[in-house]
Amino acid sequence: MTIRSTRRAFLRSGAAAVPVLAFSPSANAWLSCSDAAADAIAIPDLDGELLTDPADRAAAADDWGHIVSETPLAVLVPASIDDIRKAVKFCRQHCIKVGPMSMVGNSHSTQGQSQARCGLVIDMSGLSEIHAINPGDAVVDAGVRWFELLQQTLPLGKSPPVLTDHIDLSIGGTLSVGGIGGQTPQHGLQADNVLELWVVTADGDLEVCSPTSKATLFNSVRGGLGQFGIIVKARVKLIAVKPLARHYTAVYADVATLLADQVALMNEGRFDYVEGLGFPQPDDSYVLTIECVKYFDEGAPPDDAAMLAGLNFIPGTEAADTQPLYDFFDRLAPIVAFTKITGEWYLPHPLTDFFLPLSEAADFIESTLAVTPAIDIGYGPVLIYPFPRSKVTAPFIPLPNEPVSVLFSLLRWAPSADPAVAADLVAKNREVYEGVREVGGKRYSIGSVELDFGDWILHYGARWPQFLARKLIFDPKNTLTPGQGIFPW
Ligand SMILES: Cc1cc2nc3c(=O)[nH]c(=O)nc-3n(C[C@H](O)[C@H](O)[C@H](O)COP(=O)(O)OP(=O)(O)OC[C@H]3O[C@@H](n4cnc5c(N)ncnc54)[C@H](O)[C@@H]3O)c2cc1C
Structure with missing residues (x-):
């Protein structure tokens, strides 16, 4: 079966694209037919388009964080895998950095991870x-x-x-x-x-x-x-x-009780989905909520009492509703739509996520939330849920050295577009990160924390020699994905 998406996401500027024909190493620029340069090198024929319009380059210099802005020389909207092959070969030959980016609504990275200063951004939405x-x-x-x-x-x-x-x-x-x-x-x-x-x-x-x-x-x-x-x-x-989702929520008095119940549910496999959320309150406290889902067939709903049996939430705070499974999976869509209307979707999002060792998680989360006022989270929320290390097989996703890790996310929405406010929140992320490292935690490599080369070595820990060796094998000229800032030269 072949299904073609109707979406094509290029020509954001709305202007007609001027065909790019050549690259000039001396000018470090892509050239159209009206430009001239003695050292112009013809670019390969492409099925898609190479965009050099300032508006297209500006779009590729933005992401959901709106904190970092690195402008590429051009944006490739590929129409085939061959386009990417030709462009990567060309860039490697001329030492141009290449950053793949999901360009629809800009990338959802928040700290320039998919940007490529003076390089080529590949708009992956062209392959859809x-x-x-x-x-x-x-x-x-x-x-x-x-x-x-x-x-x-x-x-x-x-x-x-x-x-x-x-x-x-x-x-x-x-x-x-x-x-x-x-x-x-x-x-x-x-x-x-x-x-x-x-x-x-x-x-x-x-x-x-x-x-x-x-x-x-x-x-x-x-x-x-x-x-x-x-x-x-x-x-x-x-x-x-199954086509339907029975969705349960309940409020907890403290993080330790929430985590203990989540771990028990994880080990038992009672639900298809378990998360935990912290909603900041006007008095800077957090309402801690478990969120669990059981998929089911029409006419065979789960027994609510059995599903919640033995859990230690605050009595009377439990609630349940039924939704089509797609609606549950797409539950953020109304929030996205609403915040696009209010404008909050377009403000900086200096969020950060960590993996904590279970033994340290409750104390660490409680003490971090105690010094994190509601204004520093904004729309939020905070995420808290455990998962077993044994299920994670991807070797370059470092986790704490314990059987169970806890995701702890501060999904910060800045209260204004003021760059100083976003910078302050990014600095606070750094402080939290240093605390996370002290208790044996790791960063989930999305979001906004400023890291230097030494931080990345610590991040990969025992895996660093292997990570470096693979970089030397697969990308020895260090062309790919500069926006992660791991190899900043
Ligand atoms: C509202 C919101 C909710 C989110 N919820 C979750 C969540 O629940 N769980 C979670 O894990 N994450 C979540 N994220 C984070 C998300 O996983 C990251 O932002 C991630 O970067 C994916 O976004 P993207 O597809 O826009 O990729 P991008 O941000 O464009 O890319 C991410 C990184 O991968 C590179 N890259 C992109 N495409 C490719 C490719 N094809 N090949 C190689 N490298 C590539 C980029 O250069 C960049 O370094 C959320 C983000 C937002 C904004």
Whole structure:
């Protein structure tokens, strides 16, 4: 089955594109037919487009953080994998940095991770085809967004095992960072549920890799922060799901009790989804809420009393409702729509996420929230939920050295567009990060924390020599994904 998305996301400027014909190393610029340069090198023929208009370059210098802005020389909107191969080969030859970016609504990174100063941004939304939906997997272009895949699979009773809270994220983007959600306690990360990857290497070659074929490349690229190759297509796992979601919430008195119940539920597998949220209050306290979901068939709802039995929430705070499964997966859509109207969607988002060791998590979270006023979270919320280390197989996603990790996310929405406010919140993230390291935690590599080279070495810890060795094998000229700032030269 071949399903073509109707979305094409180029020509954001609205202006007619001027064909780019050449690159001038001396001018460090892409040239159109009206430009002249003695050292002009013709660019290869492309199926898609190379955009050099200032508005297109400005769009590629922005992300959901609105904190960092690095302008590329050009934006490639590929119409084929071959376009990416040719562009990467060309850039490697001329030492131009290449940053893959999910450009729809700008990238959802918040600290310039997909930007490429004076380089080439590849707008992965140009590759947006769902190639096949099979009984146990789907083959999709990297620019397909998770909600687009779900719209095709849910009518067939199938879903990817793990979904992020926001499903308007690109498949290539979340496979590159990890992809965590309320199904992670049972199924691991999205990067643990990919079966095969098509990767354009830093040489511009196309490789197909999996756990059994070219496994070194496969294990480098999933969760590899774009450092080892560009994911252009993926075979992602699908599992059978039921069409309805019974959705439970209840309030907890403290983080330790919340975590203890979440861990018990995780071990028991009672629910299909378990998360925890902290909602900041006007008095700077947090309402701690568990959120659990059981999928079910029409006419066979779960027994609410049995589902909540033995949990230690504050009596009387429990609530339950039923939703179509797609509506539950797309539950952030109304918030996105509302905050686009209020303008908050467009303010800086200096968010940060960490993985804490379970033994330290309750104390660390309580003490961090005690010094985090509501204004520092804004729309928020805070996320708190555990998952087992054993489910995470992607080697370059460092976790604490304990069997259970706890996701702790400060999903900050800045109260204004003032860059000084965002800078202050990014500095606060750094303070929290240093505390996280002291208790043996790790950063989830999305969001806004300023890191130097030494921080990245500490981040990968015992895995650093392997990470470096793979970089030297797969991207020795350090062309790929400069916006992560791991190799800043
Ligand atoms: C509202 C909101 C909710 C979110 N909820 C969750 C959540 O529940 N769980 C979670 O895990 N994350 C969540 N995220 C974070 C999200 O996973 C990251 O922002 C991630 O970067 C994916 O976004 P993207 O598809 O826009 O990728 P981008 O931000 O464009 O890319 C992420 C990184 O991967 C690189 N990259 C992108 N595409 C490719 C590719 N094809 N090949 C190689 N490298 C590539 C980029 O250069 C960049 O370094 C959320 C983000 C937002 C804004």
